[in-house]
Amino acid sequence: MAVQNRQRTVHFYQFADVREPAVDPLPWQNWERLLRRLRDLPVPDRTVESGGETFIGAVDPQQTAPHLLLAKVRRDHPQQIDFADGSLSKLQLAADKGLVEVTTVLFLPYGNVLATMGGGMSAPRVSAIQRWFGGMALLREQVELRPVVNAQSRDKLAHAQAVDSLEVRVQPEPYDSPSSLRAASNLGSGMNRIREEFPDMTITLKIEVPKRGRLTPRRRSRGQRHLLDSTAAFARDIGDWLDNTDSVDVAHARAHVEEYGQQSKNEVIDFVSERITAKCQVPLGATDGHHVDIHVALEKLAQASRDRERELRSAVGADI
Structure with a gap:
């Protein structure tokens, strides 16, 4: 019989x-030494309360790879069934036990890069990892986690002179996903309101400056600059959405990009594909939808990191 798998990203x-966004990333950190210290701390000293949620960091002493298990304590109340009489009741746990959602983090040996795999849709995402590190104060710096982006496409928006079109598509979220996504821009807030009103539908936003002939050159230029400003503001929301949901499957803009004083050329800025990610198949028996077996998760993370190593090193300036 064929082995059943679940796809994980x-x-x-x-x-x-975070206080020096324009400078190079942090100096290399000795993660193995830091994780050894963390492993020996009592649970209260590895716990961070943030935004009404509880996060607990852990290190499995049986695993040799430098890793972190970040657990989010569940607030729901699962039901259990008695197979003898069919009765339902709230799952009873001992006072010192709890249910958690787990994300596995693997620290790579270059560029302060980490790879993450969530155990399920509600597992801690990058914002939670960042909040946990901030609460733990393990590093002298106040840190943020930036997605590793393809080196060639990283600066396109920064060098754009105008934007002709923008398209974003959001698919319906699974039932156990967060109910809302943060948005700071006008476009993001508007799209988020529509998505919340129509949660079972695919929402597509497309804005396009009309082609020549319908507008005067002056109005066309004004529209392109306006859409450039709106795209730049929306880009941060898109980045946050890509960090916190798998429902955004299209997000791209068509722009005029100028490089090193040369004449501008038309370029597509693809906010989805420019991020370096990897898909992997996890055996169904290794995950219950809330966590992935630690050995399997680290094996898959290591394999994905090896497969993307050259691209990752290029993107963070850590050439082989």
Whole structure:
């Protein structure tokens, strides 16, 4: 019989100093030494309360790879069934036990890059990892986690002179996903309101400056600059959505990009494909939808990191 699998996405992030966004990422950190210290701490000293949620970091002493298990304590109340009489009741746990959602983090040996795999849709995402590190104060710097982006496409938006079109598509979220996504821009807030009103539908936003002939050159230029500003503001929301949901499957803009004083050329800025990620198959028996077996998760993370190593090193300036 064929082995059944669940697909999981591996995301790659790099540590940076949130107070110095324009400078290079942090100096290389000795993660193995830091994780050894963390492993020996009592549970209360590995616990961070943030945004009404509880996160607990752990290190499995049986695993040799430098890793972190970040657990989010569940607030729901699962039901259990008595197979003898069919009665339902709330799952009873001992006072010192709890249910958690787990994300596995693997620290790579270059560029302060880490690879992550969530155990399920509600497992801690990058914002939770960042909040846990901030609460633990393990590093002297106040850190943020930046997605590792393809080196060639990283600066396109920064060098764009105008944008002709923008398209974003969001698919319906699974039932156990968060009910809302944060948005700071006008476009993001508007799209989020529509998505919340129509949660069972695919939402597509497309804005396009009309082609020549319908507008005067002056109005066309004004529209392109306006859409450039709106795209730049929306880009941060898109980045946050890509960090916190798998429902955004299309997000791209068509722009005029100028490089090193040369004449501008038309380029597609693809906010989805520019991120370096990897898909992997996890055996159904290794996950219950809330966590992935630690040995399997680290094996898959290591394999995905090896497969993307050249691209990752290029993106963070850590050439082989």
